Amino acid sequence: MKKLISLSFVLFALLAFSFEKGGYELGDKARDFSLKNVDGEMVSMDSYENAKGFMIIFTCNTCPYSVAYEDRIIALHEKYADKGVPVIAINPNDAEKSPKDSFEKMIVRAENKGFPFPYVYDETQEITKAYGATNTPHVYVLDADRTVKYIGAIDNNTKSAEDADKKYVEDAVDAILSGKEVPVKKTKAIGCTIKWAS
């Protein structure tokens, strides 16, 4: 009987934990998606052949922290897309709550900045919830099996790329490409809250 009680406690704790914490943890397998890109085409991870991994970046037009990182996101894609690890940028914000994050405004932003990667819209916010992104920018680095290998910030200096001495995402991708252990697996960064639809 005692065993049963303690077992049910454990089960209850597990359930409570899994209900409370949405989103992916390290080691989870990330789901694919089919989201509309600024060029009108649907983008999914499946559409990439022989990908060795992905940098899934939740970002938007309006957050100054996202804007501060735009050039670095472009540089990441340019450095790693040819090596098989492209960037897919996902805008998670509800356009009613944040009108400047609408799909039309995404097209403008992508054109102005010349984004070389897909910039897709998670209009229903289903993917954002599944991944568990909380703010922008928020990065998930996946390996070839789409296992989550890194969650967090791009580097440790939002203001200036030159002054960042810890390049978390680069280090994670380098590790994946060379079959090594990702050195820093999880970080936090100040960012704008995701604007959830009400």
Added chain:
Amino acid sequence: MNKFILSIFLLTSIFSTTKIWAQNGELKIIDVPELEEIMVQSEGDTLKVINFWATWCKPCIKELPYFVNAQNQFPEVEFIYVSIDFSENASKAEKFAQKKNLNPSGLFLIDDVDYNSWIDKVSPEWSGAIPATLIMKDSKKYFYEQEFHEGELEELIKQKLN
């Protein structure tokens, strides 16, 4: 002798805590150790409300009037506003805080963009998104990563004061 040491200790601790206090609506730029000092709370201290905001953060700006309401309603509570604007925007943040009537002796800007190094020191529950608010009472910390709506903060403070 013991008394002497104690009074020296008390004096230095008073000075070391007051030296970082902002004055007269001036926003003070602080580093992480100073932020940690602000977050020190011991048994019997007054209730502290520490709000993390930025001039660019819309939901933060929306909730600030409710903080000012609470400031007026609970003069015994210490209200502290920590801006995470970049330091080059300090005067903008200061003007904004003054205009909004935020507690003039509780205005700070944390100047450290290595966020991962200090977010957990505020609260391990914090993802890094703002608005975020820390309420401290009797050396206990309560963390809220959310936007407060009208009346919610007052209700929460009442609860914590009782």
